[in-house]
Amino acid sequence: MKWWPTLNCPFCNGILPNTEVRRGKPLLCPSCSAQLQASNRQLDLVNVIALVVATLLSYSLGIRGYWLVLAVVLLWFPVLVGCSFVFYRLVRPRFERYED
Numbered sequence: 743m744k745w746w747p748t749l750n751c752p753f754c755n756g757i758l759p760n761t762e763v764r765r766g767k768p769l770l771c772p773s774c775s776a777q778l779q780a781s782n783r784q785l786d787l788v789n790v791i792a793l794v795v796a797t798l799l800s801y802s803l804g805i806r807g808y809w810l811v812l813a814v815v816l817l818w819f820p821v822l823v824g825c826s827f828v829f830y831r832l833v834r835p836r837f838e839r840y841e842d
């Protein structure tokens with residue numbers, strides 16, 4: 743994906759492939775072969791933000807009760823993509839050594 747900022751390896755400062763970062767999938771540094779993962783704390787934070795935004799958005803559309811839950815579930819992913827975009831523009835993604 744094109745919208746990722748340039749990422750640097752925390753160990754050798756080499757440039758990492760401009761690729762999508764997924765939880766549970768290591769990213770291999772092309773310079774030093776370190777296995778990296780995006781900071782889980784940052785991913786959790788984006789997930790929570792997306793959930794709050796999806797809830798507020800559904801609520802402001804007048805959706806209530808059971809439909810609110812359904813709307814949040816449906817909206818959560820597109821909102822998460824949007825939030826990740828904004829979040830990783832404002833906050834540089836942090837990487838740490840990959841753990842199983």
Ligand SMILES: [Zn+2]
Nearest residue numbers: 751754771774
């Ligand atoms: Zn490296």
